[in-house]
Every structure is written in structure tokens, then in C-alpha cells.
Amino acid sequence: MTYAAKNLTTGGRELIAFRVGDQEFCVNIMAVREIRGWTPATPMPHAPSYVLGVINLRGAVLPIVDLSARLGMKPAEPTVRHVIIVAQVKNQVVGLLVDAVSDILTVRDEEIQPTPDISSEFEKTFARGVLAIEGRMICLVELEAVFPHEEREAA
Amino acid sequence: MDMNEIKEIFFQECEEQLAELESGLLKLNDGDRDPETVNAVFRAVHSIKGGAGAFGLDDLVSFAHVFETTLDCVRSNRLEPNQDVLKVMLKSADVLADLTNAARDGGSVDQARSRQLIKELEALANGELPQASAAEPAPKAAAPAPIAAPPVNEEGFQPVAFSFEDFEADEPALIEATCYEIVFRPKSELYAKGNDATLLLRDLSRLGEMSIHCDMDGMPPLDRMNPEAAYFSWKISLTTDKGEDAIRSVFEFAEWDCDLDIALAGGSAVDASEELPMQPVPFDLSLLDEAPAGSADEEEQIAIRDRDAAVSAAETASNVLQMAQSSARVPAEAQKNATAAASAAAQQAASAATPTIRVDLDRVDRLINLVGELVINQAMLSQSVIENDTNGTSSINMGLEELQQLTREIQDSVMAIRAQPVKPVFQRMSRIVREIADMTGKSVRLVTEGENTEVDKTVIDKLAEPLTHMIRNAVDHGLETPEKRLAAGKSAEGTVRLTAKHRSGRIVIELADDGAGINREKVRQKAIDNDLIAADANLSDEEIDNLIFHAGFSTADKISDISGRGVGMDVVKRSIQALGGRINISSKPGQGSVFTMSLPLTLAVLDGMVVTVANQTLVVPLTAIVETLQPEASAIHSFGATQRLISIRNSFCPLVDVGRILNFRATQANPVEGVALLVESEGGGQRALMVDAIQGQRQVVIKSLEANYTHVPGIAAATILGDGRVALILDVDAIVAASRGQSLKPEMSLAAAG
Known part of the structure; x- marks a missing residue:
């Protein structure tokens, strides 16, 4: 309630920042349902390489996506230190495997800089902007772009 | 509670009354002359009329009124409810149902038909009156x-x-x-x-x-x-x-x-x-x-x-x-x-x-989900106790055992809440039979048995559509015209028999007609024409019969309103399979065909065999498994480059490596080190599925994969095992189909084609 009120008054938004490899990313906090530790996933046959498998989230079957592999970086080797961000994407719930959750940020829209004009289409599709926080660069990720509907169907 | 909610309740009650009405009329049709039956029928129409009046549904009221008047004649014994009268009444019940639906969902009804029936009903009410006076003792x-x-x-x-x-x-x-x-x-x-x-x-x-x-x-x-x-x-x-x-x-x-x-x-x-x-x-x-x-x-x-x-x-x-x-x-x-x-x-x-009591289905579903969780949690608890228990015979174990029994009992009771008799669906079928019989000019009698057999509500809901298709086919294709029937030495009236019964934890629904049976020559020729089989293919009778389940197959010479567009039986088969069921046909020329559907009683739990494949735990539905065996090296025969056969009692059965098909391992496993599960597949024929080991047998709660992920070819659903981990439930038919060389993405290729 207080967050919402603050958002309304300052026009700011809250983001969850996390580390994947040596880079930092963030997503809208409203999409995040919970954050939990890593548990071994059951692999799925014929799944894309970035889908690690499914886990049991209090009775629901939750697919786990290796965000590192999904974003084109080297596949993660999950350890107990890894974290799963349970996020709502459209009407489905997915688990994102990340190295660690680093911060909760409150930023105003004007602090988000546009994505730099880079050659790779791939980064442009999921990056919605970059943030400069305390000398770090954090990339704002659009989850719906990370899991486009067509691809999920085909997977 | 606003007006719409009240109206919704009225329509729900209407449905019940209509069911009551129809079953009462059918009872009368079978010669039941119990005044209470007549009263029940009368009450049903009367209640609908009363409610409809309150909501100003004039069409419904006026039709119900005429119907009621005629029924009153039956009730007061002025009208003998013979076959002809009941035929009109059954049709009237159909129209009444149509009018009710039209009042609820909008849309229109066949005005001409209802007017015609009103006339017939009035004629019955009036026409029989003087005759009755003459026949009965003087007032x-x-x-x-x-x-x-x-x-x-x-x-x-x-x-x-x-x-x-x-x-x-x-x-x-x-x-x-x-x-x-x-x-x-x-x-x-x-x-x-x-x-x-x-x-x-x-x-x-x-x-x-x-x-x-x-x-x-x-x-x-x-x-x-x-x-x-x-x-x-x-x-x-x-x-x-x-x-x-x-x-x-x-x-x-x-x-x-x-x-x-x-x-x-x-x-x-x-x-x-x-x-x-x-x-x-x-x-x-x-x-x-x-x-x-x-x-x-x-x-x-x-x-x-x-x-x-x-x-x-x-x-x-x-x-x-x-x-x-x-x-x-x-x-x-x-x-x-x-x-x-x-x-x-x-x-x-x-x-x-x-x-x-009337309960919202959502509430029941929530309860079922919770009980499912309870079962899983109970299993997890017992597992962790067993792991941590060094003494072996502690009182905790006794308590756990009792808990296990209790949870099982709770689960059964909760499942029983969802169980409903198949009666409503069967009743709907009698109407379809009447309509098709009218359209085709055939005389058909529908005999239903075991309509109180109970099965999960979801199964019932999804049963209506395939059953409708099959009944239509049975009347339209299966039964001959009265002339042909007489010529063949049968009674002019064809019989369609719809039976439901429980058999070994499944519900078996049989649809039998006493028609001509499947014309195998014609089916075969049609299949060759449609490139479904090679012209010189050597097929058994059973295989030919099963050809009718192929997409785009219809033997009707002319395409009618009722059936014959070739979208029938393959759709039926797919919807039955989607319910985790099987469908079989057996046909005797000149004596008719029998379709046998075997469906799970519930879509929420499943008895499965827990197996290990390439270090993964999988669940194989127990209903699919015919037998399990430990292959011996001498029984394994290589066949061609990659195929292997296993000889079981002198017959050869293709060996299917589940791990290989699911892409869990790159190379084929050594069959001698594993266990073979002999499974029966849809198209007839058996396959031996190779798994590494059998862990045990248990009841599992079915969890949807589609909710958060997507359909995975070869996998029917998921479940959660006692250790809290997700295990996948094998889709045996898809695996067998894949072993025949078809791609493991049958759903999508069909979607693309259709």
C-alpha cells in the first residue's frame, strides 16, 4: 500500500535487481511472486536447452528457465547458492534461475536510459533500458519479451 | 441476489425438471402406468411453466401450458398414454428443452415444429375426450x-x-x-x-x-x-x-x-x-x-x-x-x-x-486440490521419517500408517463428491436417437443400461460430444433402413444399446447396434482411395475396422446433415484419448458393431508404475501395462539397423527404448540391464517399453503441465512424488506412435494440417 502510494506520488517504480554471471539485470517487482532457493529440477524431454526442467512449487508444476542461457550467455551450473525468482508472465508462472538477488530499487521513469544502439537484435528484444546505480549498470528486462508466446507454444 | 442469479437458479432447476420429465416419459413408454410417474411428469412441466411465468417467458409458458393440459388428460385417465401419444410427448419434451435453452441463451427455436406439436398436443387433449367419455362409465x-x-x-x-x-x-x-x-x-x-x-x-x-x-x-x-x-x-x-x-x-x-x-x-x-x-x-x-x-x-x-x-x-x-x-x-x-x-x-x-445440497463446482475442485496436496505431503512426511528413523519401530511409524489410511479415505470420499451418474448424458442420447431416426426415416429403439454408473463430472461433461457423434453414426451408418432390415430377416425396428459399467477401476461404455456391421471391403477400398493404406496392404479384420478412426474417413455414399463429412470417428477417438481413455470396435457383418470405450473414473488421480529411465523417475499409467518382464539376452533380436525385437512366448514384439525416445540419453540402452513393460496401444498391437528399473506402484495425483508450461509430446502430465520432486507421467500411446517412426509431435502436426 505504501509502495503503491509512493509510486503514485513520485511516479517511480520498484524493480528487483539480480545477478546473472557478471552482469546485473532487473525486472518489475510486480511480476515477482516469490524468491526461493534452488532445488533440483526434473528435466523435460524435447525441451529447449534453457529450460532446466520442472519443480514442485507447493503442488504446482513450475518450469525453471536458466536465464543465463536464455539471454545467450553460458549455461548456469546450478548450486545451492543459486536463486529461483518465481515470476508471473502473462497467465503463466515461471521460475527464473539467477545467481543472486542483489537489490530492490526504486527508480523514476526518467532515470531509465534507453537501450544503447547496439548491433545485436537479441539484446534489443528483451532489454527495455539501462540504469546507472552507484556506478553499476543494470539492464531492465521485459519478461514478456523473454518468453514470447509463440516460442512457448513451440517449446 | 439479483434477478439474473434467480433466473440462473430457475434454469438449473429447469434442467433437472426436464431430466425428470424425460425419464418419466421414457418410463411410461416402457409401459409403466404408476400414477406417481404421471404425476412426476406433470409436476415437472407444471414447475417449468410456473417459473417461466414468473420471469415472463411467454413462449415457454404457452407451450408448457398446452403440454400440461394434455398431460392432465393422461393424469385423469382420459388419455391412454400409448406409444403414439408418448412419441408426441417426447418430442414435446425436446421442444420444451429447446425453448428453455432459447430462453436462457437467446437464439431461436424451430417455430414451425413447436406450432405443429402444439396442434398435436391439443388434438390429443381434445380429440380423445369424447371417446374417453364413451368408453368410461357414465359420470x-x-x-x-x-x-x-x-x-x-x-x-x-x-x-x-x-x-x-x-x-x-x-x-x-x-x-x-x-x-x-x-x-x-x-x-x-x-x-x-x-x-x-x-x-x-x-x-x-x-x-x-x-x-x-x-x-x-x-x-x-x-x-x-x-x-x-x-x-x-x-x-x-x-x-x-x-x-x-x-x-x-x-x-x-x-x-x-x-x-x-x-x-x-x-x-x-x-x-x-x-x-x-x-x-x-x-x-x-x-x-x-x-x-x-x-x-x-x-x-x-x-x-x-x-x-x-x-x-x-x-x-x-x-x-x-x-x-x-x-x-x-x-x-x-x-x-x-x-x-x-x-x-x-x-x-x-x-x-x-x-x-x-447444491455446491459450487469450484469449491469441490478446491477441496480436491487440497486433498491432493495432503496426499503428497503425507507421502513426503513418511519418506522423511523413514529416512531419519534409526530405531525402525517407533510409534511415529504407526501414526503415519494411520495417517496414510486416513488420507486415502479422505481422497476417496472427496473423489466421490465429484462422481456423478452418467444418466444425464444417456438421457440426452435418447433425444439424439429420436431426432436422427426421424431424419433418416429409420425406426430406432435406444436401450440404456447402467445409467446410474458413477464417474467423475469432468469425464461426464466431456463424454457427451463423442457419444453424440457415435450415436449419430450408429443410427445413420450402422442401422439399415426398415425395408433392408426386414429383407435381412430382422425386425424393422433397429436397436441401439448404450451400456455403462465399472470394470477394474475404469468405466466401460459400450455402444452396440444391431445393424449391418462394418463393410470391410468398402472401408478397405476407401482407405486405399484416400491413400491411408497401400493397395496391397495385408490387414487383419481388426485393423480394417480401426481404419474408420482415421481422419478424413467416411464410407457414407452421400454426405448428409447428420454424418458423413469425415470428421466423425477420428474426433471421437481423439476426445476419448484426451480423457485418458481407449476406444475399440468389434463388428460382425450382418449383426452389427460394438464400440467399447474404457475411461478412467477420474482425471485427478491415476494408478501408476514408478520407473527409472536414464536416472529420471517416470510414471507409467498402470492401465496401459499388460505385463512386465526381465528380458534375457537370448530373447533380444536385432532387426534392421536400429530396431530390436523381443520374443515373448514365440511372438515378436518391437522393443522401444523410452530413454532414447524422450531424448534422455543419446544411445540405446542395453535391454538386458533393464526391464521391459509390455503395453497395449491404441491401434492394437503390443510394444515392449524398455525402462531401467521399476521402483514401485502407487497412486499419483495428476498435475497439469500445460498450466505453466506447454504440452510436451510423449508426456501426458506431471505428478509430485513423495520426495517432493516432480515426476513426469508417460503418454504411452504417443511413445508407441513415435516408435512407429512418427514424429513425437503429433498434436502439432495435426494442428498444422487442420
């Missing part, structure tokens, strides 16, 4: 009968009911403005349903001049009073020119919940008019004296008392009328009381039936 002669036999019984009831009509017909000629003595005794149900005696009386006062006497003698002392019981009755004398029907219509919505006696006063019975008001009084008292004695919530007792009261009313009435010596009034009075007695008896029967 005047019948009139004294109740005096001779005052207590209400079957024999007494019937002639009385008949002569009442005669009386009614005479009535307008007798007196212009008639004085009626009305005794109105509401039961507590009347108030419970929100009716108000005041309003009823006020409506009554609009009919004419009226004086009311309220009988408060039944009122118990304050400390013994049940605030929800009904103690008052009213004695009303009403002078009106509207006739008795108008009085009855005032009480139309309340008539099941009150005792209502309407009698003529004055007129020819001048002598008796003084006596008349006196006579009902002791009767009232006897009822009301008793009423406070028993607790009002014991409905059954009340019903018995009501009946007794009604019987005594009948006696009283006949005494009165004996005095009055008015032959015209006798039947009127007696019939009212007889009706009251009958309705009281019916009420008693209804209250004896098991009480039910």
Missing part, C-alpha cells in the same frame, strides 16, 4: 363411488378424477356467481419459500366478494410455539363468477405447500349450507391439535399426519356431501382431498429421499 353413475368407499385409494381415486371433468363442464350452466367454501391451510414450507398467506388472500379477494375466518385454534401456548411452523388456517367463503379454476390459479405457486379445499356452497344444497361450515372444523382441529405435539422439523411425521388428515378430510367430505346429497359436488370435494392426499404422500416420498 353420474360414477359419482356415488366415493361415498361407498370413502378412504382414498387407487380404485376410489380414478373414477372420481374422471367425473370431476364432467362436473366442471356442467358448472357454468348451473350458477352464474357461485359461492365457494375454501379452506386454506398453509404448511410451514409455504412460508419457508417466501410466499405470504396475506398476499394470496388479497389476490383471492379480487375475484369476488369474500369473507374470511381465520382459525387460530391450532396455536400452541407461547412456550411451545415453533416460530417457523404454520398454525393458522383460513376458512373463506367467496362469491365469484370466475369459477374454480380462477381460485386455483391464485394458489398456483403455493399449491404443493398448502392444503387447499375448494367446495361449492349454497346452490342446490341449501339444506346443507348451514352444516357445511361446521363440518370442516373438527378436521381442522384434529390436524392442528396434533401439529404442535411433534417437533415441526420432523418433516416425515408431518407428511404422515398430513396424509392422515387428508384421508380424514376425504371421509369428512363424503359425510358432508352425503348429507347434502348433491351428486355434482361429491367428485369435486373428493378429488380435491384425494389430490391433497396424493401430494402429501408424494411429499412424504420426497422427504424420505436422501437430502442433497
Whole structure:
């Protein structure tokens, strides 16, 4: 309630920042349902390489996506230190495997800089902007772009 | 609660009434002549009419009214419910259902059809009347009968009911403005349903001049009073020119919940008019004296008392009328009381039936989900106890065992909540049979058996569509025309038999027709024409029969409205498979075909064999497994480059490496190190599935993969095992299909094609 009120008054938004490899990313906090530790996933046959498998989230079957592999970086080797961000994407719930959750940020829209004009289409599709926080660069990720509907169907 | 919700409840009740109506009519069709059946049918139509009137659904009301009138003729034995009459009535029930649906969902109905039926119904109601009068004993002669036999019984009831009509017909000629003595005794149900005696009386006062006497003698002392019981009755004398029907219509919505006696006063019975008001009084008292004695919530007792009261009313009435010596009034009075007695008896029967409640399906589903969680949690708990328990025989283990039994019991009970008899679906089928039979000009009789067999609601809901397809096919393709049937030495009327039964934890539904059977030559030729099989393919009879399940297959020479577009049986097969079921056909030329569907009782749990494949845990549905065996090296034969066969009792069966097909490992496993599961697949034929090891057998709760992920070819669903991890449930048919060289993405290729 207080967050919402603050958002309304300052026009700011809250983001969850996390580390994947040596880079930092963030997503809208409203999409995040919970954050939990890593548990071994059951692999799925014929799944894309970035889908690690499914886990049991209090009775629901939750697919786990290796965000590192999904974003084109080297596949993660999950350890107990890894974290799963349970996020709502459209009407489905997915688990994102990340190295660690680093911060909760409150930023105003004007602090988000546009994505730099880079050659790779791939980064442009999921990056919605970059943030400069305390000398770090954090990339704002659009989850719906990370899991486009067509691809999920085909997977 | 707004109007729409009330309306929704009305439509829900309509559905029940329609089902009641149809089953009653079918019973009558089978020769049941129980007056209670006729009454049930009448009540169903009457309730629909009443509700529809309240919502201003004029089409429905007017049709129901005509229907009701005709049914009333049957009820009063003026119309013999023979086959022809019932045919019209069954059609009318269909139209009534259509009208109800149209009223709920909008849309229109076949006006011509309903008008035609209204005509037929009216003809039945009117046309049979004179004939009935001639056939039955003369009304005047019948009139004294109740005096001779005052207590209400079957024999007494019937002639009385008949002569009442005669009386009614005479009535307008007798007196212009008639004085009626009305005794109105509401039961507590009347108030419970929100009716108000005041309003009823006020409506009554609009009919004419009226004086009311309220009988408060039944009122118990304050400390013994049940605030929800009904103690008052009213004695009303009403002078009106509207006739008795108008009085009855005032009480139309309340008539099941009150005792209502309407009698003529004055007129020819001048002598008796003084006596008349006196006579009902002791009767009232006897009822009301008793009423406070028993607790009002014991409905059954009340019903018995009501009946007794009604019987005594009948006696009283006949005494009165004996005095009055008015032959015209006798039947009127007696019939009212007889009706009251009958309705009281019916009420008693209804209250004896098991009480039910209406529950939102969502709530049940939530409960089922929770119980599923409980089962999983219980399994996890026992596993961790076993892992941490070093002593072995602690009391925890005993407790856990009991917990396990309890959870299993809870699960079974919860599943039973969702279980419903297949009756509604079967009833719908009888309508489809009638319609198709009409369209094709065939004479068909649908015989249903085991309609009380219970199965999960989801299964029932999803059963209707494939079953409709199959019934259509059976009547349209399966059965021959009456001429052909006669020529083949069969009776002109074809029989379609629909059977449901439980067999080894599944429900088996059989649809048998006694038609010509499958024309295998034609099917084969058609399959060759459509490039489904090679021209020189050597197929067994069973394989040919199963060809009809292929997409785009229809042997009908001409495409009809009903079937023949070739979208039938493959859709049927797919929807049955989607339910985790199997469908088989067996056909004998000249004797008909039998389709056998075997479906799981529930879609929520499944008995499975837990196996290990490439270090992964998988669950194989137990129903698919025929046998398990440990292959020996000598039984494995290589076949071609990659295929291997296993010999089982001198027959060869292809060996399917599950791990390889699911892409869990890159190379084929050594069969000798694993276990083979012999499975039966849809298209007939067996396969041996290779797994690494069998862990055990257990009941698992089915979890959807599609909810958060997507359909995975080769995997039917997921489940959660005792260690809290997700295990995948194998889709055996998809695996077998994949082993035949088809891609493991059958769903999508079909979607792309269609």
C-alpha cells in the first residue's frame, strides 16, 4: 500500500535487481511472486536447452528457465547458492534461475536510459533500458519479451 | 441476489425438471402406468411453466401450458398414454428443452415444429375426450363411488378424477356467481419459500366478494410455539363468477405447500349450507391439535399426519356431501382431498429421499486440490521419517500408517463428491436417437443400461460430444433402413444399446447396434482411395475396422446433415484419448458393431508404475501395462539397423527404448540391464517399453503441465512424488506412435494440417 502510494506520488517504480554471471539485470517487482532457493529440477524431454526442467512449487508444476542461457550467455551450473525468482508472465508462472538477488530499487521513469544502439537484435528484444546505480549498470528486462508466446507454444 | 442469479437458479432447476420429465416419459413408454410417474411428469412441466411465468417467458409458458393440459388428460385417465401419444410427448419434451435453452441463451427455436406439436398436443387433449367419455362409465353413475368407499385409494381415486371433468363442464350452466367454501391451510414450507398467506388472500379477494375466518385454534401456548411452523388456517367463503379454476390459479405457486379445499356452497344444497361450515372444523382441529405435539422439523411425521388428515378430510367430505346429497359436488370435494392426499404422500416420498445440497463446482475442485496436496505431503512426511528413523519401530511409524489410511479415505470420499451418474448424458442420447431416426426415416429403439454408473463430472461433461457423434453414426451408418432390415430377416425396428459399467477401476461404455456391421471391403477400398493404406496392404479384420478412426474417413455414399463429412470417428477417438481413455470396435457383418470405450473414473488421480529411465523417475499409467518382464539376452533380436525385437512366448514384439525416445540419453540402452513393460496401444498391437528399473506402484495425483508450461509430446502430465520432486507421467500411446517412426509431435502436426 505504501509502495503503491509512493509510486503514485513520485511516479517511480520498484524493480528487483539480480545477478546473472557478471552482469546485473532487473525486472518489475510486480511480476515477482516469490524468491526461493534452488532445488533440483526434473528435466523435460524435447525441451529447449534453457529450460532446466520442472519443480514442485507447493503442488504446482513450475518450469525453471536458466536465464543465463536464455539471454545467450553460458549455461548456469546450478548450486545451492543459486536463486529461483518465481515470476508471473502473462497467465503463466515461471521460475527464473539467477545467481543472486542483489537489490530492490526504486527508480523514476526518467532515470531509465534507453537501450544503447547496439548491433545485436537479441539484446534489443528483451532489454527495455539501462540504469546507472552507484556506478553499476543494470539492464531492465521485459519478461514478456523473454518468453514470447509463440516460442512457448513451440517449446 | 439479483434477478439474473434467480433466473440462473430457475434454469438449473429447469434442467433437472426436464431430466425428470424425460425419464418419466421414457418410463411410461416402457409401459409403466404408476400414477406417481404421471404425476412426476406433470409436476415437472407444471414447475417449468410456473417459473417461466414468473420471469415472463411467454413462449415457454404457452407451450408448457398446452403440454400440461394434455398431460392432465393422461393424469385423469382420459388419455391412454400409448406409444403414439408418448412419441408426441417426447418430442414435446425436446421442444420444451429447446425453448428453455432459447430462453436462457437467446437464439431461436424451430417455430414451425413447436406450432405443429402444439396442434398435436391439443388434438390429443381434445380429440380423445369424447371417446374417453364413451368408453368410461357414465359420470353420474360414477359419482356415488366415493361415498361407498370413502378412504382414498387407487380404485376410489380414478373414477372420481374422471367425473370431476364432467362436473366442471356442467358448472357454468348451473350458477352464474357461485359461492365457494375454501379452506386454506398453509404448511410451514409455504412460508419457508417466501410466499405470504396475506398476499394470496388479497389476490383471492379480487375475484369476488369474500369473507374470511381465520382459525387460530391450532396455536400452541407461547412456550411451545415453533416460530417457523404454520398454525393458522383460513376458512373463506367467496362469491365469484370466475369459477374454480380462477381460485386455483391464485394458489398456483403455493399449491404443493398448502392444503387447499375448494367446495361449492349454497346452490342446490341449501339444506346443507348451514352444516357445511361446521363440518370442516373438527378436521381442522384434529390436524392442528396434533401439529404442535411433534417437533415441526420432523418433516416425515408431518407428511404422515398430513396424509392422515387428508384421508380424514376425504371421509369428512363424503359425510358432508352425503348429507347434502348433491351428486355434482361429491367428485369435486373428493378429488380435491384425494389430490391433497396424493401430494402429501408424494411429499412424504420426497422427504424420505436422501437430502442433497447444491455446491459450487469450484469449491469441490478446491477441496480436491487440497486433498491432493495432503496426499503428497503425507507421502513426503513418511519418506522423511523413514529416512531419519534409526530405531525402525517407533510409534511415529504407526501414526503415519494411520495417517496414510486416513488420507486415502479422505481422497476417496472427496473423489466421490465429484462422481456423478452418467444418466444425464444417456438421457440426452435418447433425444439424439429420436431426432436422427426421424431424419433418416429409420425406426430406432435406444436401450440404456447402467445409467446410474458413477464417474467423475469432468469425464461426464466431456463424454457427451463423442457419444453424440457415435450415436449419430450408429443410427445413420450402422442401422439399415426398415425395408433392408426386414429383407435381412430382422425386425424393422433397429436397436441401439448404450451400456455403462465399472470394470477394474475404469468405466466401460459400450455402444452396440444391431445393424449391418462394418463393410470391410468398402472401408478397405476407401482407405486405399484416400491413400491411408497401400493397395496391397495385408490387414487383419481388426485393423480394417480401426481404419474408420482415421481422419478424413467416411464410407457414407452421400454426405448428409447428420454424418458423413469425415470428421466423425477420428474426433471421437481423439476426445476419448484426451480423457485418458481407449476406444475399440468389434463388428460382425450382418449383426452389427460394438464400440467399447474404457475411461478412467477420474482425471485427478491415476494408478501408476514408478520407473527409472536414464536416472529420471517416470510414471507409467498402470492401465496401459499388460505385463512386465526381465528380458534375457537370448530373447533380444536385432532387426534392421536400429530396431530390436523381443520374443515373448514365440511372438515378436518391437522393443522401444523410452530413454532414447524422450531424448534422455543419446544411445540405446542395453535391454538386458533393464526391464521391459509390455503395453497395449491404441491401434492394437503390443510394444515392449524398455525402462531401467521399476521402483514401485502407487497412486499419483495428476498435475497439469500445460498450466505453466506447454504440452510436451510423449508426456501426458506431471505428478509430485513423495520426495517432493516432480515426476513426469508417460503418454504411452504417443511413445508407441513415435516408435512407429512418427514424429513425437503429433498434436502439432495435426494442428498444422487442420
